[in-house]
Amino acid sequence: MCLISNMKVNVYLVMCFILGGMLALQLFFQMRCTDKENFAPSPQYSDICTETIDISSIKVNVSNVPRMIFDVAMHLKKARIHARGSKTQRALTYASERMDTILKGFGISFEDATKRKVYEPSSMCPEYYVDKMNGYKIRKCSHAKPLEEIVTFLRLDHGSPTDKEFIKDTYGENIPMIVGDYGGNVKEKSNVRVKHMTSTTTEGDALNILMEEVKTKYTLVLRNVTELDSNARIERLVREIESLNVNAVGGAIRNSDNVWSLGCHQRVFRNYTVVYEEGYDESMHDCVFCDHVDGPFLIKTKILKQIKFDSSLKPMGSYEDFFMRLNTEVALCADSLFDMDFPRRSELTKDWEKFGRKRNLYKLSSLLD
Structure with a gap:
């Protein structure tokens, strides 16, 4: 009898403990759902608390x-x-x-939030818009620097006539120029340094040799340029590389047949395929933004020396690879015009083979069309 009585007492105590525990849990969940000032429901209890959670009391720094x-x-x-x-x-x-x-x-x-920021040029006097009739004019300033102090020309000469003057007007004999001479016809002057190249020196390797001699802030890579005159408007390129805060800015091109080209391309690179589409999507200051440019370009010297050209590539793919590795927008101002031989792009697959292998390409489109 005592044993049975003790068992009943034990069962009674266990039942009381279980009921007490269930009541305690129910009270706990009710407190979690109702005490908004001190508790936030855990995800595993989100189906129990059906109220909308007030997040106003959450201590979060939202200033940024x-x-x-x-x-x-x-x-x-x-x-x-x-x-x-x-x-x-x-x-x-x-x-x-x-x-x-x-x-x-x-x-x-x-549109206001995403508007491109414009900066005051530090090397040239800024421009200001007058009206449709007068266009832009240059505002007077005291901080402008002589072009020869901030720009160096780089060009390769493959045997131009000895009596041909490369610079026609405006820029005279002051701006420093470093020439990679393949033909042996370029003579040194006070502002012209000559580096003699062998026939086996690739274009990329030659440009890498020349750029090491540059001491100025900017370098103008005169790709395939036949002559340079005031139409190049180099001062404007300097102004826009600073105003638009880009690493490089190019100009439009015109060949010996007086055919004009913007030379601006957008690049799409995916699924082992690279596609170049001529044209632009965005413009500012009468300049357009490109992924790749065909013509000469002004570039920050420190960026040029960081990127460099791949000396192992042939002419087909050398500049394409350079702009891929630059990996930033290049502005192009159409009112800056250079006379040049248009890039001759081979239609032979073998001429693009090194570039294709380096970039793991199965297909190169539009550039050869």
Whole structure:
């Protein structure tokens, strides 16, 4: 009897303990759902607490959120502009529209938030717009520097006539020029240094040798230029490389038959295929933005010396590889015009083989069309 009585007591105590535990758990969950000031429900209990969670009390530093949103908006704009696939374009357009709605909460539009920033040029006097009739004029300033102090010309000479003057006007004998001479016809002058090249020296290797001699802030790579005159408007290139804050800026080109070309390409590189599309998606200051340019270009010397040219590549692919590794937008100002031999692009696969192997390409499109 005592044994049975003790068993009943034990069962009774266990049942009380279980019921007490269940009541305690129920009370605990109710407290988690109702005490908004001190608790936030754990994900595993989210189905129990059905109320909307008030996040106003969460201690989070949100001071950088507007700047982060603007930064995301800028990248969305770049992606939307340069997207080539229709599905990608639609998705980015939708995302941009949603971002515009968010930005309106800060009292600003998507276009205003993603507008390119313009800087005051540090080496040239700035331009200002007058009207359609007069266009742009240069504002007087005291900080402009002589062109010969900030720009060095680089060019390769493959045997031009000895009596031909390369520079026709304006720039005279002051701007430093370093020439890679393949033909033995270039003479040194006070501002011209000559580096003699052998027939086996690749174009990339020659340019790498020449650039080591540059001491100025900017280098103008005169690719295939036949003569240089005031149409090049080099001062404008300097002004825009600083105003637009880009690493390089080029000009339009014209050949001996007076055929004009912008020489601006957009590049798409995916699935072992690289596609070049001529044209541009965005412009500013009467300059356009390109992934690849055909003509001469002004570049920051420190960037040129960092990137360099791949000396193992043939002429076919040398500049394509250079701009791929530069991996930034190149501005191109159409009112800066250079006389040059247009790039001769071989239609033979073997001439592009080294470039293709380096980039693991199965297909190169549009550039050869």
